Amino acid sequence: MFRKKNTPGEIEFIDIENDPTLDKKTKKKSKAKKSMEPAKTEAKKPVKIVAEKPAKTESVEPINEDKQVLIEFKDVCKKYVQGDNEFYALKDASLTINEGEMVVILGPSGAGKSTLLNLLGGMDSASGGHIWFDGEDLTTFNDNKLTAYRAQNVGVVFQFYNLIPTLTAYENVALMKDIKDGTTDPKEALAAVGLAEHMHQFPSQMSGGEQQRTSIARALAKNPRLLLCDEPTGALDTDTGREVLRLLQLMSREKKRTVVMVTHNSLFADIADTVIRVKNGGIKSIVHNETPKDASEVQW
Ligand SMILES: Nc1ncnc2c1ncn2[C@@H]1O[C@H](COP(=O)(O)OP(=O)(O)OP(=O)(O)O)[C@@H](O)[C@H]1O
Numbered sequence: 123m124f125r126k127k128n129t130p131g132e133i134e135f136i137d138i139e140n141d142p143t144l145d146k147k148t149k150k151k152s153k154a155k156k157s158m159e160p161a162k163t164e165a166k167k168p169v170k171i172v173a174e175k176p177a178k179t180e181s182v183e184p185i186n187e188d189k190q191v192l193i194e195f196k197d198v199c200k201k202y203v204q205g206d207n208e209f210y211a212l213k214d215a216s217l218t219i220n221e222g223e224m225v226v227i228l229g230p231s232g233a234g235k236s237t238l239l240n241l242l243g244g245m246d247s248a249s250g251g252h253i254w255f256d257g258e259d260l261t262t263f264n265d266n267k268l269t270a271y272r273a274q275n276v277g278v279v280f281q282f283y284n285l286i287p288t289l290t291a292y293e294n295v296a297l298m299k300d301i302k303d304g305t306t307d308p309k310e311a312l313a314a315v316g317l318a319e320h321m322h323q324f325p326s327q328m329s330g331g332e333q334q335r336t337s338i339a340r341a342l343a344k345n346p347r348l349l350l351c352d353e354p355t356g357a358l359d360t361d362t363g364r365e366v367l368r369l370l371q372l373m374s375r376e377k378k379r380t381v382v383m384v385t386h387n388s389l390f391a392d393i394a395d396t397v398i399r400v401k402n403g404g405i406k407s408i409v410h411n412e413t414p415k416d417a418s419e420v421q422w
């Protein structure tokens with residue numbers, strides 16, 4: 123169900139049923155909810171391998187006391203039960219992510235990368251363990267609190283875009299204005315991903331790469347504290363992909379937003395402050411990079 127609200131010079135829509143980051147009740151509440159402070163600018167971390175072990179990991183401490191920890195996972199599991207069989211999409215995952223960090227998650231297909239991202243974004247609930255965001259344990263949140271958490275703090279570029287087919291690119295991005303305060307102008311966000319000329323097209327009238335860029339513009343426009351991207355360059359050519367990486371790096375470096383990007387492309391590890399490798403539902407390693415490359419230097 124959509125609600126359309128016309129005000130001079132702008133169109134706003136709410137997709138109450140389909141957008142995982144939104145519900146009507148929470149929207150009302152979220153206006154009143156205090157927005158969180160932007161992160162502080164901090165020095166780079168030294169190179170340090172924090173964890174290098176298969177599947178089961180121990181709690182990982184932040185390596186710099188002066189960095190502000192935004193996210194902590196402690197022994198997080200996601201278990202699926204089918205008949206008599208139990209399957210762990212994620213098992214005993216522990217990690218720490220600081221505010222303003224650019225994190226790349228690497229791993230083969232089926233490793234648990236999207237599962238990890240969905241748990242980070244409060245789009246899925248853990249079967250065990252604890253997930254803290256800014257000191258609050260998401261695993262204790264009820265549905266309303268979790269919806270408010272997503273609406274206020276999380277922007278997502280989904281692996282399969284999740285655009286609303288009945289809305290144009292502009293309208294898909296403009297949705298964010300109804301979810302939280304402090305969003306970017308949709309036109310600016312679309313222009314930043316090279317879609318100024320295509321903003322009035324519907325998803326069905328756009329190429330896969332254009333749809334992916336619309337999804338990226340939507341997440342950037344929200345200007346969230348935590349930006350989660352699942353294979354954000356999967357459908358893009360090298361130049362467009364590099365531009366998207368540059369925008370994501372800008373979010374982290376200049377706006378001090380925390381960016382977590384899932385990818386199969388190990389070359390992207392070079393631009394990350396932290397690289398998390400996932401395999402068979404376990405965290406294999408967490409490596410901090412002292413001198414991440416500029417996105418413009420990445421070749422693939
Ligand atoms: N709802 C579900 N029910 C059962 N198993 C699931 C469910 N969701 C995910 N899984 C399983 O959990 C494992 C991890 O899935 P996930 O989507 O996290 O993988 P991924 O690393 O993102 O893979 P890809 O790179 O292909 O996107 C897979 O084996 C998948 O089949």
Ligand SMILES: [Mg+2]
Pocket residue numbers: 235236237281352
């Ligand atoms: Mg995935």
